[in-house]
Amino acid sequence: MGKIIGIDLGTTNSCVGVLENGKYKIIPNAEGHNTTPSIVAYANNGEVLVGQVAKRQSVTNPTKTLFGIKRLIGRKATDAEVKKFKEVAPFEVIANNNGDAWVKVDSKELSPQEVSAAILEKMKKSAEDYLGQTVTEAVITVPAYFNDSQRQATKDAGRIAGLDVKRIINEPTAAALAFGMEDKKDKNIVVFDLGGGTFDVSILEITADGVFEVKATNGDTFLGGEDFDYRIINYLAEEFKKETSIDLKKDKMALQRLKEAAEKAKHELSSVTQTDVNLPFITADSSGPKHLNVNLTRAKFEQLISDLVDRLVGPCKTALADSGIATAQIHDVILVGGSTRVPIVQSKVKEIFGKDPSKNVNPDEVVAAGAAIQGGVLAGDVKDVLLLDVTPLSLGIETLGGRFTKIIDKNTTIPVKKSQVFSTAADNQPAVTIRVLQGERDFAKDNKLLGNFDLMGINPAPRGVPQVEVTFDIDANGIINVSALDKANNKKQEIKITSGSGLTEAEIQRMVKDAELNRDADAKKRELVDAKNELDSMTYAAEKMIKESEGKLPADKLAELNNAISESKSKAASENLDEIKATLEKLQNVVHQMTQGMYGGANNGAGANPGGPEAASEAPHGEANPNPNKNGKDGAVDADFKEV
Amino acid sequence: MTSTDNPNSSIDEQTIVNETPIEAAASLEPNTMEIERDQWKAKFYYQAAEIENMRKRWDKEREQILKYGTDSIISDILPTLDLFELTVSSISGSQDPQVKNIVIGLNMVQKQLLDSLSKHGLNKLEALDKAFDPNFHEAISQENVANKKPGIILRVQQSGYLHNGRLLRAAKVIVNALNE
Numbered sequence: 001m002g003k004i005i006g007i008d009l010g011t012t013n014s015c016v017g018v019l020e021n022g023k024y025k026i027i028p029n030a031e032g033h034n035t036t037p038s039i040v041a042y043a044n045n046g047e048v049l050v051g052q053v054a055k056r057q058s059v060t061n062p063t064k065t066l067f068g069i070k071r072l073i074g075r076k077a078t079d080a081e082v083k084k085f086k087e088v089a090p091f092e093v094i095a096n097n098n099g100d101a102w103v104k105v106d107s108k109e110l111s112p113q114e115v116s117a118a119i120l121e122k123m124k125k126s127a128e129d130y131l132g133q134t135v136t137e138a139v140i141t142v143p144a145y146f147n148d149s150q151r152q153a154t155k156d157a158g159r160i161a162g163l164d165v166k167r168i169i170n171e172p173t174a175a176a177l178a179f180g181m182e183d184k185k186d187k188n189i190v191v192f193d194l195g196g197g198t199f200d201v202s203i204l205e206i207t208a209d210g211v212f213e214v215k216a217t218n219g220d221t222f223l224g225g226e227d228f229d230y231r232i233i234n235y236l237a238e239e240f241k242k243e244t245s246i247d248l249k250k251d252k253m254a255l256q257r258l259k260e261a262a263e264k265a266k267h268e269l270s271s272v273t274q275t276d277v278n279l280p281f282i283t284a285d286s287s288g289p290k291h292l293n294v295n296l297t298r299a300k301f302e303q304l305i306s307d308l309v310d311r312l313v314g315p316c317k318t319a320l321a322d323s324g325i326a327t328a329q330i331h332d333v334i335l336v337g338g339s340t341r342v343p344i345v346q347s348k349v350k351e352i353f354g355k356d357p358s359k360n361v362n363p364d365e366v367v368a369a370g371a372a373i374q375g376g377v378l379a380g381d382v383k384d385v386l387l388l389d390v391t392p393l394s395l396g397i398e399t400l401g402g403r404f405t406k407i408i409d410k411n412t413t414i415p416v417k418k419s420q421v422f423s424t425a426a427d428n429q430p431a432v433t434i435r436v437l438q439g440e441r442d443f444a445k446d447n448k449l450l451g452n453f454d455l456m457g458i459n460p461a462p463r464g465v466p467q468v469e470v471t472f473d474i475d476a477n478g479i480i481n482v483s484a485l486d487k488a489n490n491k492k493q494e495i496k497i498t499s500g501s502g503l504t505e506a507e508i509q510r511m512v513k514d515a516e517l518n519r520d521a522d523a524k525k526r527e528l529v530d531a532k533n534e535l536d537s538m539t540y541a542a543e544k545m546i547k548e549s550e551g552k553l554p555a556d557k558l559a560e561l562n563n564a565i566s567e568s569k570s571k572a573a574s575e576n577l578d579e580i581k582a583t584l585e586k587l588q589n590v591v592h593q594m595t596q597g598m599y600g601g602a603n604n605g606a607g608a609n610p611g612g613p614e615a616a617s618e619a620p621h622g623e624a625n626p627n628p629n630k631n632g633k634d635g636a637v638d639a640d641f642k643e644v
Numbered sequence: 645m646t647s648t649d650n651p652n653s654s655i656d657e658q659t660i661v662n663e664t665p666i667e668a669a670a671s672l673e674p675n676t677m678e679i680e681r682d683q684w685k686a687k688f689y690y691q692a693a694e695i696e697n698m699r700k701r702w703d704k705e706r707e708q709i710l711k712y713g714t715d716s717i718i719s720d721i722l723p724t725l726d727l728f729e730l731t732v733s734s735i736s737g738s739q740d741p742q743v744k745n746i747v748i749g750l751n752m753v754q755k756q757l758l759d760s761l762s763k764h765g766l767n768k769l770e771a772l773d774k775a776f777d778p779n780f781h782e783a784i785s786q787e788n789v790a791n792k793k794p795g796i797i798l799r800v801q802q803s804g805y806l807h808n809g810r811l812l813r814a815a816k817v818i819v820n821a822l823n824e
Contacts, residue, residue: 020694021694021698032715032810053778053779054778055782056782056783057778060783060795060821132701252785256816281727284734289730289734
């Protein structure tokens with residue numbers, strides 16, 4: 001089953017993606033970058049260079065380094081756009097004998113299709129290297145305003161590159177796909193695309209059955225992030241000139257450094273409110289080397305580009321008017337293109353459309369992502385992907401001290417099966433009660449009880465010795481099977497919970513939120529309960545020590561130990577963490593002294609491990625709680641299990 | 645599907661809906677079940693194979709991350725290395741013995757930084773007087789120097805670097821024009 005890749009063939013940069021198991025993946029090129037400059041160069045030795053490498057030699061080869069070819073593809077040489085572009089292009093733009101806009105390199109006449117094909121071939125190769133298989137099919141995106149001739153020409157470019165173009169889709173539609181905009185109802189969305197050199201705004205209508213229709217489109221094909229850069233470059237050069245009377249724009253290397261610094265400053269100002277542009281040894285004159293050090297605030301930057309940002313408004317208003325849709329009827333606004341990262345652009349968008357824009361997809365990659373999704377749908381990948389559910393809340397059981405011990409974390413994809421081994425809390429405990437709970441709180445009583453049952457017939461043994469394996473098995477339908485198995489005698493009991501949690505989405509959200517809000521309070525309680533459990537273990541260990549050392553301990557030591565034990569027992573019910581900790585420490589000291597005395601040395605001894613039964617049961621969260629009464633009474637004897 | 649969804653549903657439809665699942669299964673043609681079973685089997689195998697393929701891709705990608713994951717940290721340190729070169733080149737002409745000594749010191753500091761980074765796979769490109777190659781060099785401008793080979797790098801304005809064999813930053817150079 002071959003993959004159909006998705007290609008965003010952009011004016012300045014191109015990007016390729018593929019659908020993997022239902023999720024899109026943007027594929028990096030051989031240089032390790034997710035985007036490739038849309039530049040093709042014909043070197044003197046006949047080599048055809050594509051991407052970053054072509055860009056790097058453009059200065060040595062300006063007439064044969066082709067960029068912005070998307071502005072020519074499918075157009076006539078007499079088109080206004082072509083004429084405007086011809087004024088700035090350092091390479092020759094001509095009309096072929098059909099009047100189509102072509103380029104001339106040396107004496108060869110080349111169609112925009114074959115130039116674009118070189119770029120598509122590079123994207124194809126990146127995909128093949130990543131997938132480890134040949135790629136022969138693709139989905140390619142085009143601007144919504146492309147006419148039939150431009151769309152067909154783009155398809156032809158694909159064919160020349162060895163790709164069967166299964167579909168040509170509109171860039172705003174691809175963006176909407178990537179954002180997952182299809183819903184089960186009709187929606188109006190705005191796609192705001194501000195890239196490096198072009199601005200496009202589209203109003204889309206998405207119907208309940210997943211049909212995307214472009215209602216209106218507008219923009220400015222010569223407005224983008226590069227214009228923002230130029231404003232910063234000019235400002236820096238002006239400031240420098242004021243101080244030194246030197247015009248940096250005349251120095252090629254200085255200009256290069258200014259360009260990079262300006263772009264870097266622009267990026268930084270998207271997250272901080274000011275940045276230092278620091279360029280030491282930017283140039284030199286008779287008095288020595290000169291340094292540039294300018295502080296640029298976000299406010300100043302916004303001032304420098306304010307007229308450019310204002311130019312975004314007109315096309316948006318026109319598009320809305322053309323679509324016949326009012327701002328109040330817009331459901332979502334999505335952002336495409338790197339320049340939408342600039343804060344003032346985002347606030348302008350909010351101002352124009354009255355909505356906070358969605359931006360959770362990388363704006364440089366979103367169009368390719370959508371194309372990849374479309375490719376996946378056409379390849380049948382999507383309908384073959386099993387839609388898997390997750391368990392919305394954690395599942396677990398109640399353990400010693402009323403604690404909730406998670407066995408399956410929330411958001412685990414199901415079906416899933418997980419086991420954990422627990423033990424008993426008291427000597428000769430004959431049964432364990434398994435209380436199955438759902439929720440995020442640390443204590444069982446704060447979570448939802450789904451059902452409970454008992455496992456009986458546990459052979460008599462000291463606490464912490466029996467091994468009871470509790471297994472949670474959730475099947476693909478969300479039915480929870482919980483079992484408890486006594487590993488010594490293979491006795492097993494289980495329960496099946498079919499009613500689901502019966503919780504609504506809202507209730508689930510509330511439970512997750514509750515856990516967040518109560519995190520600190522729960523943590524304190526948890527600390528107290530854990531300390532009490534530890535004290536209990538220590539007391540038990542101390543008592544055991546006395547039994548085992550009959551006669552070996554001197555009378556006064558024995559009395560000291562017994563006092564410590566009775567003090568611990570009396571303090572056991574305390575709710576004061578400090579008191580419990582102090583009592584525990586005291587008991588530990590006495591026990592350690594005893595142990596040292598008994599073995600006459602540094603050895604801690606076997607019976608006095610303050611780690612307690614947790615270590616023995618291999619379950620760090622302790623044992624299943626037989627019943628609230630800890631005095632060795634039986635757990636519930638009658639009912640086998642109970643489902644709530 | 646119940647009658648409430650479609651008030652015009654026929655009695656036949658309702659009967660089928662009211663059958664229990666087991667009875668419904670028994671009334672299917674045997675090969676329909678086989679077809680469905682085979683479809684599920686195929687789906688399972690495709691899913692399993694896709695997971696395997698994804699794991700292979702992930703392994704390859706993880707190798708890449710381990711090799712090139714520190715690219716961005718090292719890239720951010722490059723301007724500091726540049727600074728040494730800029731500082732030295734602006735004062736290296738001086739005959740003042742104190743300044744000459746500082747130049748020696750600066751070169752030592754730069755070498756130490758380079759040595760540390762080279763342990764992490766950073767290598768400086770030697771570009772001066774080499775043939776211009778856009779795979780490693782970026783031309784800032786061209787000049788016409790008669791007594792030098794065309795396409796030769798005349799000056800290096802900013803050093804280029806490789807990281808673990810891959811180009812991290814191209815050297816910014818001034819090139820001797822190629823004869824047309």
